[in-house]
Amino acid sequence: MQSVPNNAKNAVTSRPDRALVAKGGATPAASGSEREFEYRPEDFDTIAKLIYKRAGIQLSAVKADMVYSRLARRLRALGHTRFSQYLAALQRDAESPEWEAFTNALTTNLTSFFREAHHFPILSEHLLRHRGRDLSIWCCAASTGEEPYSIAMTCVETFGRFDVPVRIVASDLDTNVLEKAREGVYPEERLDKMDAERRQRFFMRGKGRQAGFVRVRPELTRLIEFRQVNLLSAPLPLQGPYDVIFCRNVLIYFDKATQADVVRRLAHLLRPDGLLFVGHSESLFHVSDVLRLLGKTVYEPVKAGGRRVA
Ligand SMILES: C[S@@+](CC[C@H](N)C(=O)[O-])C[C@H]1O[C@@H](n2cnc3c(N)ncnc32)[C@H](O)[C@@H]1O
Structure with missing residues (x-):
């Protein structure tokens, strides 16, 4: 390390x-x-x-x-x-x-591994439902990387191998946190709540001067492309469509008008059968013409069928 x-x-x-x-x-x-x-x-x-x-x-x-x-x-x-x-x-x-x-x-960069953990089984189910084609995920407020690495771990666990058929893009506006995310080095206590199997499979423990830190295994880092993206950019500088977009705990910093603008642009980059994950305190009722709540702060484009998340 x-x-x-x-x-x-x-x-x-x-x-x-x-x-x-x-x-x-x-x-x-x-x-x-x-x-x-x-x-x-x-x-x-x-x-x-x-x-x-x-x-x-x-x-x-x-x-x-x-x-x-x-x-x-x-x-x-x-x-x-x-x-x-x-x-x-x-x-x-x-x-x-x-x-x-x-x-x-x-910027405020508070985050953690498997934050709002109920979203990850829903992601896994969605990946399995659409397996057979190349899938793509965008994590658009990735902060120091815990969220995109949690997404990548979920992909690996879902497909049972590291060479998953999923492209993951992780972005943030803050260049300092992106650098940390790319580096993938964390104080060991950031994994306190993670089970031993995951820790073993996805992280390397530091020794000597690096004792007390863990590094994400390169097989996992390799699955993620990190880049700087400002969610205010219109149009957004990314090529959709995405199967899944994670936009969690960033909309709360925006006013309603900005939230609506951002979310409409995100919805535009989602596949018709795609999913948008937002944070637990982020409600998108003001853009109900483009996105429908499935449950547990997971949304789908309105043109999709009436599926619900249990
Ligand atoms: C509280 S963190 C959320 C991290 C992660 N999504 C989570 O839920 O744990 C919010 C992140 O949004 C980023 N952010 C704030 N404004 C942004 C913008 N205009 N475009 C892109 N990212 C932004 C911040 O830099 C910060 O890293």
């Missing part, structure tokens, strides 16, 4: 408080006069407008401290003393590489 990450910024944990600290630095935001950088309400408003335009992410005022924590390290790295200075420099140059760092700092 090589190149185990030691960068706390990208550490993702299932505990929201720790996830937030991991992105923002060692401590939560100080408030008011204790702050290292001048940060006015109008700075937060500018940040909220910029990230909404760029990523569709809606930031309400209650996120002001979180935003401070996450961007303070960018100001420090660039030698700014005030948020207004940082934001003016950012907006002066539409091509600045800082836009990527700004965006990466403001």
Whole structure:
């Protein structure tokens, strides 16, 4: 095993408080006069407008401290003393590489292996129902990779071999998390809830300097193509149709209009008998003209038959 990450910024944990600290630095935001950088309400408003335009992410005022924590390290790295200075420099140059760092700092990447586990048997059944042809899956908010690797493990378990007839594309807007996903190296405790058979079959344990980390086996990594895709892109830069799209726990960051736009474009890339998986708190009733709920936050295009997920 090589190149185990030691960068706390990208550490993702299932505990929201720790996830937030991991992105923002060692401590939560100080408030008011204790702050290292001048940060006015109008700075937060500018940040909220910029990230909404760029990523569709809606930031309400209650996120002001979180935003401070996450961007303070960018100001420090660039030698700014005030948020207004940082934001003016950012907006002066539409091509600045800082836009990527700004965006990466403001995404929330919380994820885990087999999160919302009830979806994976449904995926497996769907793959079996359509076996006999080449299948394709797009995981469109893949974060640090736990979700697409869970999809890949499900494919391997379903077909009983590593050379599955399934093409998996995993994408995210955040380039830092994509790098981690490609690397496929995780602290061992990320597998705590995974059964021993899966751990054994799909991961290698690190030794020596890499002790305490696991690496996804290359046979699994090979099944996934990682790429950066902004869900706001119209048209989406992908060739459908897909048998399955996973779009879980990202729509919650968008307002209703953005959700509807994104979901319509996703639906357009689904096969007529395809499935769209969304997160447990994401309801798509406002796009019921294109997608029908089968149950358990799994949707199908409306033109399909009236199948239900038990
Ligand atoms: C909370 S994570 C969800 C990860 C995974 N889908 C899951 O359910 O565990 C949300 C992910 O959406 C990504 N994201 C946010 N806005 C996006 C956009 N406009 N386009 C693509 N990905 C986006 C973030 O970078 C983040 O990794």
